[in-house]
């Protein structure tokens with residue numbers, strides 16, 4: 001009887017110990033994942049100058065798969081990505097924005113982030129989260145990227161969005177949020193500091 005009690009107590013202690021070890025392990029892993037993600041976000045900067053090294057198609061696809069994983073309103077996934085390559089095409093694309101898009105002219109590749117407005121009224125939000133995913137994915141693969149605003153910007157004759165849809169041959173129910181220029185970085189920027197960036201911008205409200 002006494003032996004049985006000791007055996008049970010030992011088993012219980014072993015179980016508790018292994019639970020606390022695995023929970024320590026998982027919180028350690030979580031912290032490591034957070035740290036990696038924090039570094040990625042701090043190091044992401046808008047890169048507007050690129051080398052002439054081409055980006056492999058596989059890398060572009062890997063970046064855009066992350067864009068496609070972004071959340072969307074009602075899970076309608078209205079956002080689509082159009083990859084524009086070739087100097088002439090990139091120049092024509094940049095011309096669609098009256099204010100200019102110099103980083104598109106410098107880019108190896110540009111991604112037009114557009115949404116099918118028939119699939120949801122919140123297309124701006126849907127396209128914005130997808131665009132941010134793309135910026136972070138590019139950073140994680142060592143590719144420089146920059147958001148070029150198109151929504152609400154003028155083109156040469158109509159809106160920049162309309163002119164881009166007609167240039168790349170997509171239906172007029174699509175709206176373009178932005179063009180993301182991509183290339184291997186030809187400029188270096190220092191990382192942001194999360195402490196500084198979040199100063200006075202985080203507010204807990206409790207009763």
Ligand SMILES: Cc1cc2nc3c(=O)[nH]c(=O)nc-3n(C[C@H](O)[C@H](O)[C@H](O)COP(=O)(O)O)c2cc1C
Pocket residue numbers: 044045046047048103146147148149150192
């Ligand atoms: C909604 C939005 C619109 C932007 N539009 C442009 C743009 O048209 N051209 C450009 O060069 N950068 C543009 N940017 C990039 C910002 O200028 C840049 O993110 C900001 O200056 C902070 O710098 P960082 O990205 O290096 O941290 C835009 C960014 C956002 C989020």
